[in-house]
Amino acid sequence: MEAAAAAAAAAGGGCGSGPPPLLLSEGEQQCYSELFARCAGAAGGGPGPGAPEASRVAPGTVTAAAGPVADLFRASQLPAETLHQITELCGAKRVGYFGPTQFYVALKLIAAAQSGLPVRIESIKCELPLPRFMMSKNDGEIRFGNPAELHGTKVQIPYLTTEKNSFKRMDDEDKQQETQSPTMSPLASPPSSPPHYQRVPLSHGYSKLRSSAEQMHPAPYEARQPLVQPEGSSSGGPGTKPLRHQTSLIRSFSVERELQDNSSYLDEPWRITEEQREYYVNQFRSLQPDPSSFISGSVAKNFFTKSKLSIPELSYIWELSDADCDGALTLPEFCAAFHLIVARKNGYPLPEGLPPTLQPEYLQAAFPKPKWDCQLFDSYSESLPANQQPRDLNRMEKISLESMAILPIPTQDVTGDDKQVLKSTVNEALPKDVSEDPATPKDSNSLKARPRSRSYSSTSIEEAMKRGEDPPTPPPRPQKTHSRASSLDLNKVFQPSVPATKSGLLPPPPALPPRPCPSQSEQVLEAELPPQLSRAPSQAAESSPSKKDVPYSQPPSKPIRRKFRPENQATENQEPSTVASGPASAATVKPHPTVQKQSSKQKKAIQTAIRKNKEANAVLARLNSELQQQLKEVHQERIALENQLEQLRPVTVL
Amino acid sequence: MAVCVAVIAKENYPLYIRSTLTENELKFHYMVHTSLDVVDEKISAMGKALVDQRELYLGLLYPTEDYKVYGYVTNSKVKFVMVVDSSNTALRDNEIRSMFRKLHNSYTDVMCNPFYNPGDRIQSRAFDNMVTSMMIQVC
Numbered sequence: 167m168e169a170a171a172a173a174a175a176a177a178g179g180g181c182g183s184g185p186p187p188l189l190l191s192e193g194e195q196q197c198y199s200e201l202f203a204r205c206a207g208a209a210g211g212g213p214g215p216g217a218p219e220a221s222r223v224a225p226g227t228v229t230a231a232a233g234p235v236a237d238l239f240r241a242s243q244l245p246a247e248t249l250h251q252i253t254e255l256c257g258a259k260r261v262g263y264f265g266p267t268q269f270y271v272a273l274k275l276i277a278a279a280q281s282g283l284p285v286r287i288e289s290i291k292c293e294l295p296l297p298r299f300m301m302s303k304n305d306g307e308i309r310f311g312n313p314a315e316l317h318g319t320k321v322q323i324p325y326l327t328t329e330k331n332s333f334k335r336m337d338d339e340d341k342q343q344e345t346q347s348p349t350m351s352p353l354a355s356p357p358s359s360p361p362h363y364q365r366v367p368l369s370h371g372y373s374k375l376r377s378s379a380e381q382m383h384p385a386p387y388e389a390r391q392p393l394v395q396p397e398g399s400s401s402g403g404p405g406t407k408p409l410r411h412q413t414s415l416i417r418s419f420s421v422e423r424e425l426q427d428n429s430s431y432l433d434e435p436w437r438i439t440e441e442q443r444e445y446y447v448n449q450f451r452s453l454q455p456d457p458s459s460f461i462s463g464s465v466a467k468n469f470f471t472k473s474k475l476s477i478p479e480l481s482y483i484w485e486l487s488d489a490d491c492d493g494a495l496t497l498p499e500f501c502a503a504f505h506l507i508v509a510r511k512n513g514y515p516l517p518e519g520l521p522p523t524l525q526p527e528y529l530q531a532a533f534p535k536p537k538w539d540c541q542l543f544d545s546y547s548e549s550l551p552a553n554q555q556p557r558d559l560n561r562m563e564k565i566s567l568e569s570m571a572i573l574p575i576p577t578q579d580v581t582g583d584d585k586q587v588l589k590s591t592v593n594e595a596l597p598k599d600v601s602e603d604p605a606t607p608k609d610s611n612s613l614k615a616r617p618r619s620r621s622y623s624s625t626s627i628e629e630a631m632k633r634g635e636d637p638p639t640p641p642p643r644p645q646k647t648h649s650r651a652s653s654l655d656l657n658k659v660f661q662p663s664v665p666a667t668k669s670g671l672l673p674p675p676p677a678l679p680p681r682p683c684p685s686q687s688e689q690v691l692e693a694e695l696p697p698q699l700s701r702a703p704s705q706a707a708e709s710s711p712s713k714k715d716v717p718y719s720q721p722p723s724k725p726i727r728r729k730f731r732p733e734n735q736a737t738e739n740q741e742p743s744t745v746a747s748g749p750a751s752a753a754t755v756k757p758h759p760t761v762q763k764q765s766s767k768q769k770k771a772i773q774t775a776i777r778k779n780k781e782a783n784a785v786l787a788r789l790n791s792e793l794q795q796q797l798k799e800v801h802q803e804r805i806a807l808e809n810q811l812e813q814l815r816p817v818t819v820l
Numbered sequence: 821m822a823v824c825v826a827v828i829a830k831e832n833y834p835l836y837i838r839s840t841l842t843e844n845e846l847k848f849h850y851m852v853h854t855s856l857d858v859v860d861e862k863i864s865a866m867g868k869a870l871v872d873q874r875e876l877y878l879g880l881l882y883p884t885e886d887y888k889v890y891g892y893v894t895n896s897k898v899k900f901v902m903v904v905d906s907s908n909t910a911l912r913d914n915e916i917r918s919m920f921r922k923l924h925n926s927y928t929d930v931m932c933n934p935f936y937n938p939g940d941r942i943q944s945r946a947f948d949n950m951v952t953s954m955m956i957q958v959c
Contacts, residue, residue: 463934470935478943481935485946493932518945 460494
């Protein structure tokens with residue numbers, strides 16, 4: 167018991183700065199020192215607070231790791247508020263760590279609370295029974311409290327299937343230090359848990375239910391199992407109350423949510439669960455039907471304003487979630503923003519930076535198929551009870567792969583060597599450098615490539631539309647069982663970028679409606695060529711119905727017209743080509759049946775008309791800009807002349 | 821090495837102003853205010869030319885014995901004014917230009933936020949962090 171004596175002495179000596187001195191009985195000293203040693207040693211030989219508080223701890227002080235301490239406190243089955251009071255009183259909050267003094271005082275206070283005394287410093291002055299801690303059946307030999315009571319043998323409620331609580335959840339309540347702790351999963355970083363627990367008793371008691379959190383506990387946590395389970399049941403009480411509060415908040419969001427009972431935050435508040443993810447995706451869809459494109463800023467603003475958060479907060483959330491700062495939200499960005507809003511409404515302070523679990527790459531990786539059928543997702547979420555775990559990532563991806571095989575979309579490959587194949591099939595316009603992302607797992611790169619490419623390709627279409635142009639030529643519609651038409655491959659004719667040398671594609675324009683005689687129109691055109699600029703559109707409009715399938719492949723006609731201004735080359739190419747092909751095609755028209763091509767003719771006519779109009783628009787726009795330039799220059803000259811006039815005038819007056 | 825960074829709106833009211841030394845803050849505010857006249861002079865001097873021909877970086881607006889004031893104007897007439905310490909001779913023009921470029925990029929990011937109304941004071945934390953980095957790296 168030297169350790170106990172030393173600890174007690176240290177407690178007695180060190181408590182001058184903390185709470186008033188304790189008088190511990192022999193049994194208490196023994197028990198407390200045992201508890202302290204356990205808490206100090208349970209963290210794996212390196213007790214002490216986490217990095218933020220490390221500087222404040224005097225070197226050489228033995229401190230109890232916050233994790234086991236918190237577990238222990240919760241095992242006492244006191245309500246959360248009481249535990250907070252106790253931690254405050256014992257001075258741990260002030261100094262930031264559980265030194266022996268604070269620990270002993272806290273234990274005393276727990277005992278006082280359990281005896282029904284108010285939690286005050288004065289109450290620990292008197293003789294109290296030892297505090298009682300509920301222990302699981304696994305840990306029968308750890309008996310806190312009076313041996314006579316033998317609570318250590320009490321069987322715990324099978325906590326996880328019903329309560330779905332875990333001590334890790336208490337990390338979510340941390341609101342004071344947001345550095346990296348909320349974002350570290352217990353799976354990934356067990357040593358970081360002490361800082362979490364250190365702050366857990368100090369923070370307000372917000373807790374959320376978690377689904378199947380116990381599956382998250384791998385081997386390293388077995389040592390803590392006894393402490394975990396009692397905490398699970400004890401915090402069930404305070405857990406349900408904030409949950410109801412949360413649900414009311416969610417309803418105030420003016421949206422129906424079925425998440426009430428399983429609105430779970432898996433490891434930390436910044437991780438999105440399955441149900442949440444689906445919910446966000448559905449909301450995204452309600453705002454923007456295409457899951458792979460953007461939500462514009464104003465749309466998102468209106469939507470998020472409904473959450474009734476203040477504008478500066480919403481502005482900050484936007485800053486965090488819009489990773490590429492483009493003023494629009496992709497699906498992962500939207501999910502991150504939504505998640506931050508939900509977290510904020512439930513009382514979590516906003517982080518300084520976007521947590522890794524909310525980064526767009528991570529979100530796209532963890533949920534490989536957020537945009538596609540959510541029904542498929544539902545089926546997985548049942549089969550995979552605990553999702554969003556890095557170790558389950560591969561499993562999920564494989565399952566999603568199998569189900570996505572039926573979709574007419576290139577499947578995503580999980581294997582690393584297929585990643586390159588996937589990338590090659592992905593749209594080459596992929597701007598984001600997928601390989602630069604070291605944090606995400608290798609598989610996520612391949613997963614991310616495709617969604618990102620889709621979003622950009624759709625953006626380009628949107629931008630084209632915004633410019634006021636007609637959408638690009640629609641994909642060729644299936645022809646109506648015309649064997650000849652299909653063999654002629656008429657679709658290729660309408661590609662605007664078709665090179666001109668496909669003479670083999672010369673499709674006969676059957677039964678052209680009466681148009682001006684080729685020779686006549688040619689003469690007319692030649693006569694009018696100099697002032698062609700303004701008449702090109704009208705000519706184009708005139709001749710468009712007669713063009714039908716404009717054979718771009720008219721090389722002989724093109725050199726004739728090359729001497730004209732390049733602006734008109736596009737339009738003129740078609741006119742002279744039409745004119746030249748008129749006589750040529752007239753001969754070939756007759757042998758081909760025309761009836762069967764009426765509908766396709768009309769479509770082609772419309773498409774050519776559209777093209778013509780577009781070209782005419784481009785020409786006019788160029789003309790407009792040139793004239794504007796001229797206007798400005800003239801203005802400048804005018805101003806210069808006026809200045810000269812001003813300067814000269816006084817001289818002449820005098 | 822900026823000791824003071826200010827973002828002035830088109831109508832010449834400040835959107836954002838921040839100084840490193842709090843005791844002289846008023847002096848910096850005054851300097852920024854007086855530098856606006858110089859900025860306007862420079863803008864109008866090249867005013868006849870088209871906007872896109874105008875250089876965004878205005879250069880040294882005026883030097884005092886302790887400080888130098890640099891200016892930068894965007895195409896939407898939003899002005900960035902930066903006051904640097906004269907004792908810091910290592911600062912080259914290029915560095916000032918790059919600092920203004922960073923400012924401009926951050927300002928663009930702030931504008932992209934749909935919750936930001938143009939004309940409001942800039943309260944973006946990202947912007948603050950960027951300005952802090954600029955001010956600290958100098959000191």
